[in-house]
Amino acid sequence: MTADNCKSDKNATGQLLDSLYLDMFHLIEEHTQCRLDIERTNASGAILLARTKFQQGGQSLSSAQIPTENSAEFNALCRVVDKTDDDKTDKVSIERHSVDKENGYVEPLHWFSVLPPMSLRTAVERFKKSIELVAESTNLQRELAKVLNGIDRLRRSLAL
Amino acid sequence: MLKSTIVDTRVRLRPSKKVLEFLAKHKEHFDDAPANLAQILKKNGYKLLEKTTILKDSEISTKRPAIDTKLLAKLTSNVSDLTATEESEQEEEQEELEDEKPQPVDGSYLYLTDLHWLHDVMIKLRAKDITNVFLHELIESCELILPENEFKPRNPELEARCQRLREQQQNREYQKMTKNVDATLQHYPEDTIAYQLKSINKQIIAVAQFIFSVAAGFTFGFFGVNLMVGPLPFGFRILLGVIVALVIALAEMYFLAKKLHEYDEVFDAPKRKQAEESVKSSGVQKVKPHIE
Amino acid sequence: MALHSAIKGKLISVIGDEDTCVGFLLGGVGEINKNRHPNFMVVDKNTAVSEIEDCFKRFLKRDDIDIILINQTYAELIRHVIDAHTSPVPAVLEIPSKDHPYDASKDSILRRARGMFNPEDLVR
Numbered sequence: 197m198t199a200d201n202c203k204s205d206k207n208a209t210g211q212l213l214d215s216l217y218l219d220m221f222h223l224i225e226e227h228t229q230c231r232l233d234i235e236r237t238n239a240s241g242a243i244l245l246a247r248t249k250f251q252q253g254g255q256s257l258s259s260a261q262i263p264t265e266n267s268a269e270f271n272a273l274c275r276v277v278d279k280t281d282d283d284k285t286d287k288v289s290i291e292r293h294s295v296d297k298e299n300g301y302v303e304p305l306h307w308f309s310v311l312p313p314m315s316l317r318t319a320v321e322r323f324k325k326s327i328e329l330v331a332e333s334t335n336l337q338r339e340l341a342k343v344l345n346g347i348d349r350l351r352r353s354l355a356l
Numbered sequence: 357m358l359k360s361t362i363v364d365t366r367v368r369l370r371p372s373k374k375v376l377e378f379l380a381k382h383k384e385h386f387d388d389a390p391a392n393l394a395q396i397l398k399k400n401g402y403k404l405l406e407k408t409t410i411l412k413d414s415e416i417s418t419k420r421p422a423i424d425t426k427l428l429a430k431l432t433s434n435v436s437d438l439t440a441t442e443e444s445e446q447e448e449e450q451e452e453l454e455d456e457k458p459q460p461v462d463g464s465y466l467y468l469t470d471l472h473w474l475h476d477v478m479i480k481l482r483a484k485d486i487t488n489v490f491l492h493e494l495i496e497s498c499e500l501i502l503p504e505n506e507f508k509p510r511n512p513e514l515e516a517r518c519q520r521l522r523e524q525q526q527n528r529e530y531q532k533m534t535k536n537v538d539a540t541l542q543h544y545p546e547d548t549i550a551y552q553l554k555s556i557n558k559q560i561i562a563v564a565q566f567i568f569s570v571a572a573g574f575t576f577g578f579f580g581v582n583l584m585v586g587p588l589p590f591g592f593r594i595l596l597g598v599i600v601a602l603v604i605a606l607a608e609m610y611f612l613a614k615k616l617h618e619y620d621e622v623f624d625a626p627k628r629k630q631a632e633e634s635v636k637s638s639g640v641q642k643v644k645p646h647i648e
Numbered sequence: 649m650a651l652h653s654a655i656k657g658k659l660i661s662v663i664g665d666e667d668t669c670v671g672f673l674l675g676g677v678g679e680i681n682k683n684r685h686p687n688f689m690v691v692d693k694n695t696a697v698s699e700i701e702d703c704f705k706r707f708l709k710r711d712d713i714d715i716i717l718i719n720q721t722y723a724e725l726i727r728h729v730i731d732a733h734t735s736p737v738p739a740v741l742e743i744p745s746k747d748h749p750y751d752a753s754k755d756s757i758l759r760r761a762r763g764m765f766n767p768e769d770l771v772r
Contacts, residue, residue, distance in 0.1 A: 207482075208427060210490035210492065210493075211479075211490070212427055213490065213491075213492040214421075214475055214478075214490055214491040214492055215421035215475075216492075217471075217491065217492050217495060218421050218468075218471060218472065218475060218491075219421055220761060220764075221367045221468050221471060222468070224367050224502070224758060224761060225365055225366060225367050225468065225503075227757075227758070228362065228365045228502075228503045228750075228752050228758075229365045231742075231743070231744065231750045231752075231755075232361065232362055232365060232750060234743055234744070234750075235361060235743075235744040235749060235750050236361075238668070238671065238743070238744070238746070239746060241671050242667050242671065242746045245667060245670065245671065258666065258670075262669065262670065262673060262678075262688075262690065263678070263680060263686070264686070267680065268680070269680045269681060269682055269684065270678075270679065270680055271679050272659055272660075272676065272677055272678060272679035272687070273676030273677075274660070274675070274676045274677055275657030275658060275659060275660075276657055276658045276659070276660060276714040276715055277657040277658075288714065288715075291657055292676070304673050304674050304675075304676055304678065305674065308674075316674075319671070319674065320674045320675065322671075323671040323672060323674050323675035324675045324676070326671070326672070326675065327660070327672065327675045327676075327677060330660065330715065330717060330741060330743070331715075333741055334714075334715050334739045334741060337739055337741065337757055338736050338739060340757055340761070341734075341736060341757060342736075344757070344760055344761055344764065347764060348764070351492075359748070359749055359751070360749055361749045361750070362749070362750060362751075362752065495765070496764070496765055497765075498765055499765055500761065500762045500764070500765045502752040502753050502758050502762060503752045504752070504753065505749055505750075505751055505752075
């Protein structure tokens with residue numbers, strides 16, 4: 197009886213490990229794909245930023261305009277919120293706050309110019325898209341980490 | 357060589373002998389095989405049976421397997437979490453192996469579709485009690501190959517051009533830095549008459565433009581409106597002229613300020629213009645077809 | 649205080665070159681909190697590795713940060729710190745920068761995945 201039990205247990209472990217491995221391959225592919233998407237969106241955003249620089253002179257978009265430790269405090273427009281859905285996996289997504297000067301939600305475009313040109317606006321759209329992708333990529337990375345952990349622990353439980 | 361974006365995001369697995377031997381041993385038990393796998397077997401001297409049909413990649417289902425998290429938790433409840441030392445050991449091992457790994461043969465990789473197929477086959481085989489080997493036991497002996505970047509040679513013309521631009525910029529920075537050290541350079545660009553005349557000319561033109569458009573605005577308000585709508589009182593005409601001139605002056609002021617700001621930048625980098633011109637003259641690209 | 653508790657969700661922080669930072673800040677991830685600590689860091693060619701490392705560790709310690717974005721080139725410089733960080737929160741994402749495309753073989757988690765396999769007898 198116990199031998200039988202042990203065998204079915206081992207069977208279950210083996211099958212679980214198999215599907216974990218397959219899941220890992222899927223996740224790796226998706227993970228890479230997602231990073232590539234981020235790369236692509238970022239690149240097109242960077243080109244638009246470069247165009248803005250070209251049109252407005254080299255100093256129009258630089259780190260000098262970014263607020264530093266000495267500037268006034270302000271809040272982030274987009275935040276990561278947990279969206280745990282029914283299948284029990286932690287999912288994050290991006291929530292965007294509307295611009296609200298009184299409460300410290302400032303429009304970042306206005307650090308750079310009062311009348312932003314079209315290319316800069318499009319660049320902002322690209323980077324917003326990229327932030328969404330980042331959230332997606334985070335989900336995938338966490339899932340992958342979980343699967344890797346699972347594989348590792350299962351393997352060691354098999355070895356026991 | 358220049359690293360470029362990853363094109364193929366598929367995960368690859370270099371099959372070990374164990375996998376191939378397993379497949380060869382059980383070849384009579386499956387009656388189809390993915391094309392890629394069949395090719396690998398053939399390349400390594402194993403033969404498939406005649407009756408085995410070759411599957412295309414699209415015919416194999418590749419759904420993500422569902423993970424029974426409860427079972428996982430149950431089975432691993434007695435295993436402690438991974439410690440860092442073990443992992444680093446594993447990695448060292450990995451790196452050692454990397455050094456002596458043989459050059460891969462093209463196309464001799466297992467893809468995700470093949471693994472799915474293998475998974476299904478092994479479930480069937482286990483159900484029939486032909487074997488009790490699990491997929492993970494086979495693939496743990498394989499090597500995982502992550503998606504790799506492609507390498508592209510950089511266009512030599514572009515390289516030369518970038519090099520030249522970089523040098524020019526560095527030169528400019530250096531001159532700016534050493535301006536108040538080197539006596540010969542102290543007044544170099546600003547002191548030549550041609551340079552001064554040029555910059556004065558530009559500013560005079562900008563200011564003259566401003567005055568001219570304001571004057572034209574006033575004239576329009578003073579005479580033009582009077583001609584259009586008929587006789588108006590003199591005081592009103594003056595008021596009208598001043599208002600129109602003011603509006604134009606405001607708009608013009610904005611542009612003037614912007615332009616003068618640009619001149620300041622030119623003072624900062626007096627040689628920028630020259631550099632750009634030299635690039636333009638020599639940088640007329642002979643368009644070459646891309647090397648694929 | 650009431651204002652602070654009203655804010656829900658966590659932050660994304662960025663360690664990257666000028667363009668990456670400018671871009672993500674334009675997207676609206678930037679924040680400077682009450683203690684004047686920004687959640688981003690612009691790295692240029694004069695930035696020392698120790699500064700990046702300190703900044704990264706500071707971000708790890710902050711509990712209001714959920715995702716840390718770091719350019720892969722800079723991640724390479726502080727690889728040992730990133731490898732040592734295994735907890736899922738905050739998640740460290742290595743993103744490509746404009747002149748270095750994404751390299752899967754450098755990513756910490758994918759390297760860990762590859763470590764799962766121990767090739768013995770390779771087929772040539």
